[in-house]
Amino acid sequence: MKADKRIEKEINAISATLPQGVTLIAVSKYHPAEAVMEAYEAGQRDFGESKAQDLVKKHELLPKDINWHFIGHLQSNKIKYIAPFIHLIHSIDSYKLLQEVEKHAAKCGRVINCLLQIHIAEEESKFGFTTEELRSMLKEGEWQSLQHVKIRGVMCMASNTDDEEQIDKEFATVESLFKEIKEKHFSNDKDFDIISAGMSDDYPIAIKHGSTHVRVGSRIFNN
Numbered sequence: 001m002k003a004d005k006r007i008e009k010e011i012n013a014i015s016a017t018l019p020q021g022v023t024l025i026a027v028s029k030y031h032p033a034e035a036v037m038e039a040y041e042a043g044q045r046d047f048g049e050s051k052a053q054d055l056v057k058k059h060e061l062l063p064k065d066i067n068w069h070f071i072g073h074l075q076s077n078k079i080k081y082i083a084p085f086i087h088l089i090h091s092i093d094s095y096k097l098l099q100e101v102e103k104h105a106a107k108c109g110r111v112i113n114c115l116l117q118i119h120i121a122e123e124e125s126k127f128g129f130t131t132e133e134l135r136s137m138l139k140e141g142e143w144q145s146l147q148h149v150k151i152r153g154v155m156c157m158a159s160n161t162d163d164e165e166q167i168d169k170e171f172a173t174v175e176s177l178f179k180e181i182k183e184k185h186f187s188n189d190k191d192f193d194i195i196s197a198g199m200s201d202d203y204p205i206a207i208k209h210g211s212t213h214v215r216v217g218s219r220i221f222n223n
Contacts (some may be wrong), residue, residue: 007035007038007039007042007220007221008038008039008041008042010219010220011024011026011039011042011043011044011220012042014216014219014220017204018207018214019207021212022207022211022212022213022214023046023212023213023214024044024046024214024216025046025047025048025069025071025196025213025214025215025216026039026044026046026047026048026216026217026220026221027047027048027049027071027199027215027216027217027218027220027221028047028048028049028058028217028221029048029049029050029051029054029071029072029217030217031217031221033057033058033061033062035221036058036062036066037062039220039221040062040063040066045065045066045067046066046067046069046087047066047067047068047069048068048069048070048071048090048215048217049068049069049070049071049072050070050071050072050073051072052070052074052075052078052079052081052082053078053081055068055070055081055082055086056081056082059085067087067088068082068085068086068087069086069087069088069089069090069213069215070082070086070088070089070090070091071090071091071155071196071215072091073091073093073127074089074091074092074097076096076097076100079100079101079103079104080104080107083101083104083105083107083108083110083112084108084110086112087113088113088114088115088152088194089101089112089113089114089115090115090117090155090196090213090215091115091117091127091128091155092114092115092116092117092151093116093117093119093127093128093129094129095137095142095143098114098143098146098149098151099146101114101148101149102146102147102148102149105148105149106147106148110148111147111148111149111150112148112149112150113149113150113152114149114150114151114152115151115152115153115154115155115194115196116129116134116151116153116154116155117129117154117155117156118130118131118134118154118155118156118174118177119156120156120157120158120159120170120173120174121156121157121158121159121160121170122159122161122166123159123160128155128156128157131173131177134177134181135181138181138184138185150191151186151192152191152192152193152194153178153192153193153194153195153196153212154174154177154178154181154194154195154196155195155196155197156170156171156174156196156197157197157199158170158171158197158198158202158205158206164202164205167202167205168205168208168209171197171198171202171205171206171208171209171211172209174195174197174209175195175209175210178195178210193212194212194213195209195210195211195212195213196211196212196213196214196215197209197211197213197214198211198214198215199214199215199216199217200216200217200218200219203215203216
């Protein structure tokens, strides 16, 4: 089967399993612009990248109606490169980083949508706020003064394990935390509505726990 038809087939197969209102983000990191274009021609419009340099190159080469999602660990000194066009930053893991996004968004005259990354996995290598750090940051309230960032919800990565009970428990924790902070801090904000959770192997479990955005890469792009 030709590569483009294989990619189209995978996108259609995955999309058919998603409930209405769940956005499929095709994780195109490590894959060339040609592969992204094949997915684009199959109707895909949301793509995820984890390195600013790669993201900028693909943005320059590819159609401008693509929604680019930054899903990797974001370094402060790289924000300026993606600020002019990024659709959604999934990986805000500190208030300081949120302030940096604010600064560069202001320079671009934009409001940038952001998600707060929650560390739930049993792996030290994962980034994100602990639940207590997140509660503390939101309670302190300084984020409310930011004019050029919009907190839209939360993001998480489950542990890399075959133990579905553990994955289920972790996604359930995030769903509960999302509801808690929605009620306490965003009850009047209809735009606080995103849970970015679930990847190629575990997205059905994430959807069960309220995920609105699933990040699927290997199933779509790997031969």
